[in-house]
Amino acid sequence: MKKQPELAMTGDYPTDIRELESTLRVNESYDVVSRHVIIGGREAAFLFIDGFVKDEIMEKIMEYVMKLTPDDMAGMRTARDFSLRFVTYVEVAGVVELDNIRTGVLSGTIALVIDGFEQAIMIDARTYPTRGMAEPDDDRVLRGSRDGFVETLVHNTALIRRRIRDPRLTMEIFQIGTVSKSDVVLCYMDGRADTRLLDRIRKKLKAIDIKTLAMGQESLAECLVPRQWYNPFPKVRYTERPDCAAASVAEGRILLVVDNSPSVMILPTSVFDFVQDTNDFYFPPLVGTYLRLVRDVVFLLTIFLTPVWFLLMKNPDWIPGWLDFIRIKEPNAVPLIVQLLVVEFIIDGIKLASLNTPGVLNNAFGIVGALILGDFAVATGFFVSEVLLYMAFVAIASFTQPSFELGYAFKLFRILFLVLSALFNIWGFAAGMVVMILMIAFTETAAGKSYLYPLIPFSGKALLRLVIRRPISNDNT
Numbered sequence: 001m002k003k004q005p006e007l008a009m010t011g012d013y014p015t016d017i018r019e020l021e022s023t024l025r026v027n028e029s030y031d032v033v034s035r036h037v038i039i040g041g042r043e044a045a046f047l048f049i050d051g052f053v054k055d056e057i058m059e060k061i062m063e064y065v066m067k068l069t070p071d072d073m074a075g076m077r078t079a080r081d082f083s084l085r086f087v088t089y090v091e092v093a094g095v096v097e098l099d100n101i102r103t104g105v106l107s108g109t110i111a112l113v114i115d116g117f118e119q120a121i122m123i124d125a126r127t128y129p130t131r132g133m134a135e136p137d138d139d140r141v142l143r144g145s146r147d148g149f150v151e152t153l154v155h156n157t158a159l160i161r162r163r164i165r166d167p168r169l170t171m172e173i174f175q176i177g178t179v180s181k182s183d184v185v186l187c188y189m190d191g192r193a194d195t196r197l198l199d200r201i202r203k204k205l206k207a208i209d210i211k212t213l214a215m216g217q218e219s220l221a222e223c224l225v226p227r228q229w230y231n232p233f234p235k236v237r238y239t240e241r242p243d244c245a246a247a248s249v250a251e252g253r254i255l256l257v258v259d260n261s262p263s264v265m266i267l268p269t270s271v272f273d274f275v276q277d278t279n280d281f282y283f284p285p286l287v288g289t290y291l292r293l294v295r296d297v298v299f300l301l302t303i304f305l306t307p308v309w310f311l312l313m314k315n316p317d318w319i320p321g322w323l324d325f326i327r328i329k330e331p332n333a334v335p336l337i338v339q340l341l342v343v344e345f346i347i348d349g350i351k352l353a354s355l356n357t358p359g360v361l362n363n364a365f366g367i368v369g370a371l372i373l374g375d376f377a378v379a380t381g382f383f384v385s386e387v388l389l390y391m392a393f394v395a396i397a398s399f400t401q402p403s404f405e406l407g408y409a410f411k412l413f414r415i416l417f418l419v420l421s422a423l424f425n426i427w428g429f430a431a432g433m434v435v436m437i438l439m440i441a442f443t444e445t446a447a448g449k450s451y452l453y454p455l456i457p458f459s460g461k462a463l464l465r466l467v468i469r470r471p472i473s474n475d476n477t
Helices: 013-024 055-065 079-085 096-107 155-165 195-207 217-224 240-251 271-274 280-282 286-314 321-328 334-354 359-375 375-379 386-400 404-441 460-467
Strands: 032-039 042-049 090-096 110-114 120-122 170-178 180-190 237-239 256-258 264-267
Touching: 013 032, 013 042, 013 096, 013 110, 032 055, 042 055, 042 096, 055 110, 090 096, 096 120, 120 321, 120 386, 155 170, 155 240, 155 256, 170 195, 170 271, 180 195, 180 240, 195 217, 195 256, 217 264, 237 240, 240 256, 240 280, 240 404, 271 286, 271 386, 271 404, 280 286, 286 321, 286 334, 286 386, 286 404, 286 460, 334 386, 334 404, 359 386, 375 386, 386 404
Parallel strands: none
Antiparallel strands: 032 042, 042 110, 090 120, 110 120, 170 180, 180 256, 237 264, 256 264
16 A cells, blocks of 8 residues: 655645644643744744643743844844744754644644745753652662662663763664554664664564553564563563663673663573663672672572472372471361462462552561461461461562562472372472473573573583673673
């Protein structure tokens, strides 16, 4: 199907302003403002969104241009001539296409339409409402910077640019969504990033056909990643920390920054990237390596502790003498598998409830939850104390994992291990392991290397970096 040509301005002021005001629905929307003025004896109008433009800036621009006389405008034949002489703001551009003018105004740019000019003067004086750049709640560090990404795109790119003052740092912008026209920035270091990967991501971004990116980076990720609804493993790594994003892009990775989202997407991503934590790099290499090993060991325990303990309780002959203390001292009539699964669901229910609990009630909520799942639960005879002990460790230790998505993926497999072990004993546990390994191996990423890199393809140097926190160098930021 042949693409229809875009409508352009004619230079006839009544026709152009009527078309723009009609499509912008100035009369229907109270926040779309069309301010008519006289500039140097010519009719003109400012089109903008109330709330995206500061009154002080608008007042200064209008005060200056409305002082112009017909003599000042005598030599002005084009919008470019006018902007070069009389528009004192920093970011200015001339736009001909009516659709681009409308999109610019709805994005927060001021459009100045003057009689006789076949271009609208777009003044980028937008100021988006934003919150403070506080440290992210889910990626805190003991040392290091305390700023974090916010929902405003230009602020997020500035936070990255502040840390990398190199002209090779490139920010390409795309507009995605036929309705939302959301701004998405492709950020990379020219000469460091994989050019073939960059081309693949560009093609994918241009090929996206969707009305709106309602959920920000999650909507974009679902458009980029092959659909595998049955696969719980995360395909994209996110960060809300500018220092982490800057370090990643300096090492050659690619960032996707989405407007209205405080998270940045890091590509390419493998399953091993999710176990890294920013705290490792704010301590000396030896301490960072120790913290990384502790976190990895604890995370493995959260996956296998309850399934292995359940298998040993189901087969007590397998318990060696030095592990006799793990036996249940006071068994009850409720099957262990039922107790373990019920506590798994209760813990997730409490997490969901805590999200909707007002901050002033959080402490009281924690006390009530501890009482219900502690002495009262054991006293009623529904749970044995060993189940609550191991599940409490698993619930607390799961927070050592910096990625919530990966934590829930392994939680689902932990439940699968328990169910299969209850049905088929050791063979069920082995089958669950095979399913998990195959699921990881066949996970398709948004772009880049295998999900199991650096195991497949194998890279000993990269694998060693995942285990040992290396000192800073040209290749390790």
